[in-house]
Amino acid sequence: NAGVMQNPRHLVRRRGQEARLRCSPMKGHSHVYWYRQLPEEGLKFMVYLQKENIIDESGMPKERFSAEFPKEGPSILRIQQVVRGDSAAYFCASSKIGLLGGEQYFGPGTRLTVT
Amino acid sequence: AQKITQTQPGMFVQEKEAVTLDCTYDTSDPSYGLFWYKQPSSGEMIFLIYQGSYDQQNATEGRYSLNFQKARKSANLVISASQLGDSAMYFCAMSSQGSNYKLTFGKGTLLTVNP
Numbered sequence: 001n002a003g004v005m006q007n008p009r010h011l012v013r014r015r016g017q018e019a020r021l022r023c024s025p026m027k028g029h030s031h032v033y034w035y036r037q038l039p040e041e042g043l044k045f046m047v048y049l050q051k052e053n054i055i056d057e058s059g060m061p062k063e064r065f066s067a068e069f070p071k072e073g074p075s076i077l078r079i080q081q082v083v084r085g086d087s088a089a090y091f092c093a094s095s096k097i098g099l100l101g102g103e104q105y106f107g108p109g110t111r112l113t114v115t
Numbered sequence: 116a117q118k119i120t121q122t123q124p125g126m127f128v129q130e131k132e133a134v135t136l137d138c139t140y141d142t143s144d145p146s147y148g149l150f151w152y153k154q155p156s157s158g159e160m161i162f163l164i165y166q167g168s169y170d171q172q173n174a175t176e177g178r179y180s181l182n183f184q185k186a187r188k189s190a191n192l193v194i195s196a197s198q199l200g201d202s203a204m205y206f207c208a209m210s211s212q213g214s215n216y217k218l219t220f221g222k223g224t225l226l227t228v229n230p
Contacts, residue, residue, distance in 0.1 A: 106152075
């Protein structure tokens, strides 16, 4: 039973380019959460999606960032026109249902470096 | 709004001894969950232990136990018989239905186990 998959594991982009981060949840999981970890800090919530729906995007920056979780395929976190401050580790987590105590299983993360 | 506070940026412990990592929380939700995650230097997030706000007993998972004191709003992690492999960052987190089950993390504690 494969865990949460994220790719790429490492991504280098120049300022102004676009970054696309992919997350495939565990089999049978329909809830996906994206978190960002800046250097030396804890993880911060960005967005919560279910298939074809954004449930909570209260942690997403207002501009340049978008997320989707289509009916088929992985969840995508898209960052347009990246800046140096976007350099961080981006984690996605999946859960079977939205449930208190329902464990969120984390992927290995994508380390984004903006040069 | 939820808030997690970890006041110990770093902790040291001798191998085979026990160590307590502090965590206090704040929330207005009556029903919530508390989590501890371990992040080794390789970067992945490893779930350790969960405590529900209505659970009567303190949670235990092998060498990990969660010292839950509801009135004090604290959820300290106790690691017994420390091992060298326990050296890592430890994050306390919480979620609640009112927050769409998204995890709010503390800033973490870096634990170093000395031989």
